[in-house]
Amino acid sequence: MRTQVAIIGAGPAGLLLGQLLTRAGIANLIVERSSAEHVLGRIRAGVLEQTTADLLDEAGVGARMHREGLVHEGYELAFGGMRHRIDLRQLTGGKHVVVYGQTELTRDLMDARRAAEAPTVYEADDVSLHDFDGARPRIRYASGGTTHELACDFIAGCDGYHGVSRASVPAAALTTYERVYPFGWLGLLSDTPPVAHELVYANHERGFALASMRSPTRSRYYLQCALDDHVDRWSDEAFWDELRRRLDPAAAEALVTGPSLEKSIAPLRSFVAEPMRFGRLFLAGDAAHIVPPTGAKGLNLAAADVRTLARALVEHYAERSEAGLAAYSDRCLRRVWKASRFSWWFTSLMHRFPDGGEIGHKLQQAELDYLAGSRAAQTVMAENYVGLPFEG
Ligand code: APR
Ligand code: PHB
Numbered sequence: 001m002r003t004q005v006a007i008i009g010a011g012p013a014g015l016l017l018g019q020l021l022t023r024a025g026i027a028n029l030i031v032e033r034s035s036a037e038h039v040l041g042r043i044r045a046g047v048l049e050q051t052t053a054d055l056l057d058e059a060g061v062g063a064r065m066h067r068e069g070l071v072h073e074g075y076e077l078a079f080g081g082m083r084h085r086i087d088l089r090q091l092t093g094g095k096h097v098v099v100y101g102q103t104e105l106t107r108d109l110m111d112a113r114r115a116a117e118a119p120t121v122y123e124a125d126d127v128s129l130h131d132f133d134g135a136r137p138r139i140r141y142a143s144g145g146t147t148h149e150l151a152c153d154f155i156a157g158c159d160g161y162h163g164v165s166r167a168s169v170p171a172a173a174l175t176t177y178e179r180v181y182p183f184g185w186l187g188l189l190s191d192t193p194p195v196a197h198e199l200v201y202a203n204h205e206r207g208f209a210l211a212s213m214r215s216p217t218r219s220r221y222y223l224q225c226a227l228d229d230h231v232d233r234w235s236d237e238a239f240w241d242e243l244r245r246r247l248d249p250a251a252a253e254a255l256v257t258g259p260s261l262e263k264s265i266a267p268l269r270s271f272v273a274e275p276m277r278f279g280r281l282f283l284a285g286d287a288a289h290i291v292p293p294t295g296a297k298g299l300n301l302a303a304a305d306v307r308t309l310a311r312a313l314v315e316h317y318a319e320r321s322e323a324g325l326a327a328y329s330d331r332c333l334r335r336v337w338k339a340s341r342f343s344w345w346f347t348s349l350m351h352r353f354p355d356g357g358e359i360g361h362k363l364q365q366a367e368l369d370y371l372a373g374s375r376a377a378q379t380v381m382a383e384n385y386v387g388l389p390f391e392g
Pocket of ligand 2: 044045293
């Protein structure tokens with residue numbers, strides 16, 4: 001078998017890349033180790049930067065996002081019993097974000113791929129990458145009890161942090177940077193109305209909390225929890241009680257509780273692998289970098305990588321130019337590191353660090369107090385939250 005671009009992973013990065021390539025007439029095949037149902041079952045943040053929303057439109061999959069997505073022109077920081085709004089629209093000259101769950105975005109991309117009759121192999125086992133340091137890369141995978149080999153021009157490693165692509169790169173060719181945070185996020189999904197019209201990020205001495213949403217009738221909440229905590233220790237009632245303690249009084253009063261649809265704990269880490277290209281293998285999305293979810297940058301960084309890679313591949317096939325492919329890694333990493341910095345900063349500002357001591361909490365309160373009163377500080381936060389402009 002042969003294709004032009006072999007894509008490993010059918011998460012947001014792989015599906016969005018596949019959609020952009022298919023629309024550009026570039027043949028591609030996606031191999032995914034899980035089932036489509038399993039991929040859709042993942043609950044992930046969906047705060048889309050304007051450039052991500054624009055890319056979905058370019059990919060022809062933005063219609064439902066425009067119909068059902070929630071335009072948010074600000075968010076609130078809760079600390080010291082009060083809420084302080086960050087006015088994105090005013091501070092960024094008219095920009096906003098769109099709240100649209102990653103599950104829905106993934107569903108839209110799957111539907112579009114099915115409509116285009118582009119090939120996706122789900123439940124593929126033993127995926128391996130070969131000869132990507134040469135001119136004739138190949139991948140192998142098992143499906144339906146048969147081993148398949150796919151010759152291709154390029155391999156896009158869109159298989160996430162635990163994928164096989166980055167693991168296939170010789171260790172000596174890779175430099176990784178990692179910071180694991182001393183806490184996790186306990187998340188709960190419920191069919192209850194959100195506590196506020198916009199997201200509320202809370203810094204409390206008991207720990208961080210976030211009140212988010214998926215729609216006007218479906219809420220998503222998070223509580224900072226200990227690394228050794230376990231979801232079985234948290235009844236719904238215990239979750240709601242702790243959330244009330246950490247939110248400001250007005251939000252706590254407005255909280256509508258109900259049965260959890262999903263409850264899980266996720267670790268937080270900052271991770272970057274450099275470079276993001278190895279011969280004819282290109283890493284994109286979580287395969288190359290992980291950010292703590294505080295700044296909601298994971299999906300947006302995956303989209304930014306895919307935007308850059310798709311343009312470079314179109315340039316290669318349409319104009320026989322290698323410039324975009326040669327610049328891919330450096331161009332992506334400049335954006336990755338800025339988003340990693342913002343995500344680290346926002347995480348450090350909002351969470352209770354076990355070894356931070358009382359002074360750590362006091363210093364956070366001082367920075368939050370400064371933020372609340374400084375348009376300059378709010379502008380820096382706002383322009384990073386809505387997404388920095390692309391360079392070139
Ligand atoms: N072979 C084939 N597929 C694989 C393999 C493998 N060896 N390993 C992992 N995969 C698949 C996973 O099952 C998953 O569906 O690759 C896909 C990777 O998807 P994501 O982990 O969602 O990563 P990405 O597409 O880069 O999207 C980033 O997802 O994790 C969130 O916060 C992150 O919002 C961000 C977004
Ligand atoms: C979410 O809704 O899952 C979410 C929103 C904003 C964040 C993180 C997660 O910063």
